Amino acid sequence: MILSHYVLRKKLFHDIELKSRFNAHIFGITFGFCVLFFQLFLLEIMEIDTMSTRSVFWKFCLYSLDIILFYLLPFAYLKGKLENTQNTTLFCTQNIFLGFFLSFLAVLFIFVQIHNYWYYDSSKENTDGFLFSVVALAVSVPMQTKLLVYTGVILTAMLQGFAGINLFFQHIFDPLFGIELLDEELDFSVTRAPREKRVQNLKSILDMIVKEKTKLQKLRKKQSSQTQESSGFLGGFFRNPFSSKEGELRDKIDVCQAEIKTMEKVQEECYQNMLISHQIEQKRKFMTTPIGRVLSIFGKIIAFFCILKILGTLRSIFASSNINTDGGINRNVKSALSYLPFAFRDDIYNDLIVQYISFVFVGSLIYLNVNSLFNNLLASLKNILMRETKIKLSSNTTMIVFCFFMGIYFMSNVLLMSMNLHQRYRSSIDDILEKQLNYALIKWAFDHVFIGASIGSICILSFNRYV
Structure with a gap:
């Protein structure tokens, strides 16, 4: 919590006035649970502690974040709207909408409590009616988590698609599309x-x-x-x-x-x-300094891998490849180790090295995901907030929006990374979510949205360059 409040005050919103301490605490709690997500995922890779203990932590983290995103964030938004409203009429439109929305949340909460008390079992004969069973299943925590994961996968695919093409244009075509393009766009x-x-x-x-x-x-x-x-004493008698x-x-x-x-x-x-x-x-x-040249070369390598990822995604779409239980990261690390001259013959040492390399690689992915989200998404929200645009947002509304995107982004990234690892690393998540996540559907949605975002980014950049 101390780290989350430090990130909130010093790094993220240091130039924006935060008027609501309630929203600030919600943001700090959400950020703390997101960090706990990645810590638990690294514990799964290193197989630290027992599986039952890790399952308890996973359940606590997933259920808490689900309650925050589904209940606390809408409550914080409505609380801010109710505090800022100046119309105190009892039957005004805002109060009617607020009462309806709060009643709807209360009904959902009642259904969640009923479903938690009476666990839905598909094998048991349903005697309470089809509508009750459907609603009770739809508002359950695993189903809510499933909805958040699918939404976050779409958001992550869009961000990675746009970021990959922009990175390629920035580093590969920098002499043609970089500095000279900015010079041509200046009108004065x-x-x-x-x-x-x-x-x-x-x-x-x-x-x-x-x-x-x-x-x-x-x-x-x-x-x-x-x-x-002109408005003196004689102004009315004279012209x-x-x-x-x-x-x-x-x-x-x-x-x-x-x-x-x-x-x-x-x-x-x-x-x-x-x-x-x-x-x-x-x-x-x-760019003339040694560090700038090294970063330029490193950026070109990353841009090249982004293009390879796009080509590999296209190949997987047309080939209709399924999820491999061995995991993409483990499979690639094992294939890379097999080409080394000192390849290990003992499977125990080989698996241990694969485990540590996967730990370092996933840790790097976590750092890149967090850094890219904070630098790109928060910068866009700050531009919307601080510039004169048609969309007017307050600092508290901006924090709530960013908090929601941050929660679903981190939740989906954990599950996307678990898809590329061995099946035993995601067994705890599958047990908690009652095996309701369709990994084939997640992969299909991510691939198609990622390719669509990449093609859209190419069209936008080409339109801005040549039109």
């Missing part, structure tokens, strides 16, 4: 000028804005003084000599305000383009 000539000239042009625009605002302030003072003189001048002043004020708005937009766009050009210069300087 000041960004192509030297740095001193760009700063001078930006200062001149700011000086013009200050002059226009000073002029507007003088016009408003003149208008207020003329209004006071107002300033009536024609007041109309001219209003026109001048309107024109001045329009000019100020236009110049402020130009100044903002010029500043944004100046920041982009500064980033381009910093990138060019960094």
